Amino acid sequence: MTRILPILTILLAIVAFWYAAAIWMNAPWQNTLNTRAGLDSVPFADFVQQTWSQDKPVLPAPHQVFAEIWNATVALELTSRRSLAYHGWITLSATLLGFAFGTALGVVLAVAIIHNDASDRSLMPWIIASQTVPILAVAPMVVVGLGAVGLTGLVPKALISMYLSFFPVVVGMVKGLRSPEPIQLDLLRTYDANGWQVFWKLRWPAAMPFLFASMKVGIAISLIGAVVAELSNASGGGLGVRLLTGSYNGQTVQIWAALFLAAFLAAVLVAIVGSAERWVNARMGARA
Amino acid sequence: MTAVVQAERLGLTFPSGDGDIVALADVNLTIEKGEFVSFIGPSGCGKTTFLRTIADLETPSSGTLTINGQTPGAARKARAYGYVFQAAALYPWRNIEKNVALPLEIMNYPAAEQAERVRRTLELVNLTGFEKKYPWQLSGGMQQRASIARALSFDADLLLMDEPFGALDEIVRDHLNSELLKLWARTEKTICFVTHSIPEAVYLSTKIVVMSPRPGRVTDIIESNLPRERPLDIRETPEFLEIAARVRDGLRAGHSYDEEVA
Amino acid sequence: MTAVVQAERLGLTFPSGDGDIVALADVNLTIEKGEFVSFIGPSGCGKTTFLRTIADLETPSSGTLTINGQTPGAARKARAYGYVFQAAALYPWRNIEKNVALPLEIMNYPAAEQAERVRRTLELVNLTGFEKKYPWQLSGGMQQRASIARALSFDADLLLMDEPFGALDEIVRDHLNSELLKLWARTEKTICFVTHSIPEAVYLSTKIVVMSPRPGRVTDIIESNLPRERPLDIRETPEFLEIAARVRDGLRAGHSYDEEVA
Amino acid sequence: MRGQLSYFQLYLALVAAGAGALGLVFSLPDPGANPPMTLFFAAATLSLLRLALPFSLWLDGLLTVLGAGALLAALGGGAGLPPHHWLALISAWAFAWLFVERLSGAIRAGKLPETGTGLVIPVMFGLALLVVWEVVTRGANVPAVLLPPPSAIAARLMAETHILWADFVQTFIKSVLPGYAIGCLAGLLVAIAVDRSPFLKAGLLPIGNFMSALPIIGIAPIMVMWFGFDWQSKAAVVVAMTFFPMLVNAVAGLNAASAMERDLMETYAASYWQTLVKLRLPAAGPFIFNALKINSTLALIGAIVAEFFGTPVVGMGFRISTGVGRLAIDLVWAEIAVAAVAGSAFYGVIALIERGVTFWHPSVRGGRA
């Protein structure tokens, strides 16, 4: 209860604000419609009702979005291509695969960087540069390029997720693997521990807080990557495709529904990483 | 037989933005196998730095240093020594048992022997019952004892101990002092021991090295002729007090604010 | 006049996964204004915990504790005390000068006075010349002295000092002991002082609290009738040695492995 | 025998010389067909002499340059590369790698100065990548509309500087910088607010996580709807994009101060703000900079992506999307190159500031951040 109450309060505040904003943002268009229909002097209560039930509102009211989510998930068969759950699953699988690739790649690169001077000096600047390449520009080319060699579906999307998510992991892990105090390293030096032992017994555990912070960012970005990739390739479905087609058809409610589902997925994923973090912390004897 | 530690004209300077710090200057010292050498000197005189240099954790700026006739690096690779740091340096994610087992894991002791050694050394420092606690659950002195246990858990011939008993009360200290002496007598280890306690230094050592600061130099080397078997009450004998007085004089001479002291 | 520290049936238990740790049990103690109280006891007996409870850093599980007649929390808010931790706890991003100035900044001393106080206290602990160095550039003892300077830089009426001189050599320790005594005599401060050195405790204190472990209890409170003016050589007087012997007995009684000790 | 080479370096040296020797064998039937290439193969084979003689690392650098030059010269015809010339690519790459390995080894050993030579390594690596790119795209006749060679991109870069500059101003100066500043600041402030109030922490953090997980791509059309077509909507996307990493990292960082460091502040009865400014923010520094660095690249991506959803007809994202549509792929890559340079410089500046501000952290004290 003590955990739910604050969330509920903030949630209520947001929903109230949202409804108010919906009136405000949808009013101009509603006025146009009413004028056109020859309706002047609509009572305010009715007018509010109208702004909350437009077909293509600038800002859909919360209940519209949730009705759409409900209709597109629970009310439909899971395997239906109109089901948001179906599209959510497609995006989720690409996200998870890409995140797994990205985390692995990020850790491997970080390890190479802290252990090899040449890698550090040569790789780091280019890893950074790689992230300044606008992914949406490259994504279609990647999809086209991989399509040309026969790779379609999940893998191109996962690769784009990986491309985005490995970066926070590299940056965080390089910092984390370098975070042990000199005296902690000295201790292992006195045992003449080999590089492998220094890594597993000191650097890796010391880097855990950094790894989890990075993974939280990484998994959220990974989802963005999957969605971006889906925007480049309208066949195959996924939440990105729903966003796109919603946008073409001016279906704001559909856009928001897809957005919310994506955000919900990301929040769940971040929460899962968070619980993993707490579990590992507990196993590592962290102070409660 | 070669000396265990042999320093000749050893110097070490820390570069630093605003003026270099000369931590060791012109240190000459020979330590033979089986000796128990105490280092004593004002804070900041370079005791830790000297121990770290022996352990190949710092590189001398000048002079030569050999350990068992080898370079410090080769000695370190041969796992010639165990080191007790001035700070406990326990790993916060390992419980006490695991912290003590760390060097054993690294040196690939069989699991059963690891457990046995951990049990034995923890008992030696009187920490039985705290095996599963994490460092932050222990008092300062308990942490220090855990770090001593860690260095004793494997059998290095040379022990480098930097103020190991600083945070311990007199009784525990006496206890550990005599345990250490027993261990030393039994195993013929060579021990380098930093302490601030003159009685402790005299009680334990065959040789006491007095250092003075800025730059860190050896001002006196006092050979003790006390017998190898030392009951605790040897500390009241005139021989003992005489050596202690000599150490105190050497120490005072190296101090910058003698005059002020009443 | 109310007592500065008044503990009645004070208890403190640390909850822990595998069995709670009783750090303090049934502690009764009154400290009057102007007293110099030393705490002595085996490692892990709860000395640090007791000081932390006075400082409102731990909350008692049972019993009552008042500081200047207030709750510990109120006393802390009134900045009633200065605390020297067992570890130096210097901030790595501040150089020594800035570390010492930290409480002064927080208590909004004028800049000129800050500079003057920093200079004075650093001189007191003999760290002049190291103002611009960062903590990791100092030896263990130097870090400890910096943290003492930090606690002395502002004028709290109650000083809580947890083994402040543990990492210092005898000469510096003597020097700081007598400086501390002078300060105490001049300012009428109340001082709670944890130490492992029996001579130090006897030399400094008006009252010595002997504690024993598991659970941490006060086993003896020894009032010292030594004069307030204490030259260093008072330590050889019979009165002194008598009190020291009583402390040693109390200490030994509390120890779990008396028998083993030779 | 193996001189001062590590086993790994020796391995690279053998690959380099071996590929060269094999190439020489294939070239022998007609050694005059491509003299520079034959020369390179011969020189690479001769590098086996290092097994017997001291062999300066600069010679490896020279061989790299020679190999790259021979390869680029061989591309002239436009008919692709004969099969055995690919061996030169392998050999030259191995020489390059060997060169940077040895160079960084020499710098670490203090035989060469850090300043100056330290820069050679990333530059060498980058140039090596460019050469490989050039050789592969032209040597294997990759369609230019899929991936143009760097030379074509460079030509575009030179020819269209005014367009590129206008796009840079629109995207980087107008959208990225303000959006980055606002987003990072907002993330930090919310982190502090969240940290300050347990109620907010319990209430806002889960919801904040949720909100910030909104894929920015979906936000972009909405921001355009709300803030109009010009840079304001792009800056808004950048704000949304940079907010989350800062929030997460700052919340973690604000908890980074150790228990005893906090206790010290308690004993001074320091106010919340004093503790914040004098302890928790400095201790959070490494985490905050982590976010600042991640965000410096995210911000640029965000702005560019946002420009895909309606813009005035200027901006890097606009140029990229229209460029792909017009198959002006070399212009697209020129724009990407500008983005990469700007983003790397931005990151570099933040990293420099980090080294200055968090000089005390072990990861900085020990060398590089």
Added chain:
Amino acid sequence: ADALTLQLKWVTQAQFAGYLVAEAKGFYDEEDLDVTILAGGPNIAPEQVIAGGGADIIVTWMAAGMAARESGVPLVNIAQPYKRSGLMMICPTETGITSEADFPGHTLGVWFFGNEYPFFAWMNKLGLATDGSEGGVTVLQQSFDVQPMIQGQADCISVMTYNEYGQALDAGYGPDNLTIFNYTEMGNDLLEDGLYVMEDTLDDPAKVDAYTRFVRASMKGWAYALDNPEEAAEIVVEADDTGAAEYDHQFYMVNEVTKLVDPDDAALDMATYERTVQALLDQGIITQTPEGAYTTVVTDGL
């Protein structure tokens, strides 16, 4: 069966009803073809896909196709089912725009990504500057919907008769409160959805034969869609694996696109071709009159 991959210019919708119907009704199978239809999207350039070998035939607009040809992708038009342009520019009357003369000083929404050429050719003809300078128009890269008009961010927006115009009608706009500039009616139309292949494949008679059968089956699909708009709309909805296509909208679209397509004649109309090429040349979109950019071998063989 011969395998062919068709890359559409846009997402699965009734704009491509002929191909989708031909696939669904088995017309391709009847011609012994195994056709894969790839949906497009706002970031997929069909010209790039075919250059990379990801498709055999693409649907694209002639302006984009010719521009790609000059960029080194040798595309050749093999058939032109779309005879007329569906492109329009619409302006709400409250903006005060009633004729081309009113444009200066206004903001016009334009789709880029290869769809901008007809607009620029038109402005070129009107002599209006498009770089935002005095006396010209301000150009906005428009999103692919009618929001910019509804929200007043643009004075005029681009629409297709068969798609966004329908959305505008749904939103309550109509001929009585809109000024409509229809590219076809103004004579400014450039050729839209045509079928293009890579030039070198035309040297292979087997390929040409496959193309011919493909076009024949596709035109059969278009004819079927014209006669059975409801079923065609259903087929489109069924073919869309994103689940976004709505039957009502697709039905509207089928009816609109069949007005632009001549199911009986797949051949390129030379007059329109010449005009398209001239407009592209005038505007500098291409610099040389293209040679061999179309072929009649396929349509001749029908």
